[in-house]
Amino acid sequence: MAVCTRQRAEAALSALLLALAAGCASGPPAPAWQGEARSAVEAAVTAHLEGDARAENAAAQRARQALARTGRPELLARAELMRCAARVASLAFGPCEGFEPLRADAGAAEQAYAEHLQGRALAPERIALLPEAQRGVAAAMAGGRGAGDAVAAIKDPQSRLIAIALLFQAGRADPALIARAADTASAQGWRRPLLAWLKVQQRLATQAGAAEEAQRLARRIALVESGGAAGR
Numbered sequence: 451m452a453v454c455t456r457q458r459a460e461a462a463l464s465a466l467l468l469a470l471a472a473g474c475a476s477g478p479p480a481p482a483w484q485g486e487a488r489s490a491v492e493a494a495v496t497a498h499l500e501g502d503a504r505a506e507n508a509a510a511q512r513a514r515q516a517l518a519r520t521g522r523p524e525l526l527a528r529a530e531l532m533r534c535a536a537r538v539a540s541l542a543f544g545p546c547e548g549f550e551p552l553r554a555d556a557g558a559a560e561q562a563y564a565e566h567l568q569g570r571a572l573a574p575e576r577i578a579l580l581p582e583a584q585r586g587v588a589a590a591m592a593g594g595r596g597a598g599d600a601v602a603a604i605k606d607p608q609s610r611l612i613a614i615a616l617l618f619q620a621g622r623a624d625p626a627l628i629a630r631a632a633d634t635a636s637a638q639g640w641r642r643p644l645l646a647w648l649k650v651q652q653r654l655a656t657q658a659g660a661a662e663e664a665q666r667l668a669r670r671i672a673l674v675e676s677g678g679a680a681g682r
Contacts, residue, residue: 487516491529498536499608501641506533527552527560531567538567539611541646543619567612569619583609587616597622607634611643618650625654645674 490513497505510533517526530548537543549556549564556564562579565572571592577585586600597617604610614631617623623631628650635644652667 483516483519487513487525487529490516491532495532495536495608498533499539499638499640499642501645523552523555524557524560527556531560531563534564534567535612536608538615539608539640540643541615541618541650543569543615566616569616581609584613587613591616591620591622598624598627601627601630607638610634611640625651628654641674645671648674 490509494506494509494513497503497509510529513529514526517529527549530546530552534546534549546564546567549560553561553564558576559579562572562576563581563584565576566580566584566588569591572580572588573592574589577588577592580588583604583606586603587597590597590600601610601613601617604613611631611634614623614627614634617627618631628647632644632647632651635647648667648671652664652671655661655664655667
């Protein structure tokens with residue numbers, strides 16, 4: 451019997467990707483567009499996190515082309531949300547511009563996720579529509595259980611970054627959560643979010659008058675920005 455691996459099943463992006471992959475149960479081969487779209491969306495997200503804008507744009511265009519062949523705007527809406535989620539993980543907040551033109555054709559789950567990525571507090575019935583990994587933090591943002599408990603329950607690195615970013619935007623991320631975000635990005639080698647979170651830490655250290663810590667963080671930032679180039 452074919453068994454679906456979890457493959458980051460708790461992750462926000464994976465939850466949305468399942469719609470493109472049509473599950474992982476045995477059966478007839480999936481149409482070519484599904485594999486092409488899934489691969490391209492994952493490549494675009496990875497390229498964003500690694501800080502490669504050119505590769506991100508190229509992969510996103512491939513995803514759009516594959517999804518456009520279906521004539522189903524709701525699928526393209528999901529793909530755009532996945533890219534916007536990666537931006538949130540990197541502390542790039544704002545409207546999900548690729549999603550907005552598709553909002554009218556998106557389902558309730560996609561619309562709820564778009565609102566979540568904008569940092570809005572959701573009603574319980576809308577929280578239930580979110581990917582599983584984001585429900586705890588959404589409940590915390592709406593006044594439920596503690597933010598720390600919500601983050602601790604998230605196993606997927608990218609989902610964890612998204613959650614901490616939204617808490618940070620809401621003014622509810624303490625230094626320990628911010629450090630956890632930086633550590634998460636560092637462990638994955640995700641250059642873009644790592645730089646964003648290190649700069650937050652550096653700013654907080656400077657504001658607290660912790661000059662030595664601020665200088666240490668500045669050296670880390672310089673290393674990431676240099677890409678390891680000699681002489682920098």
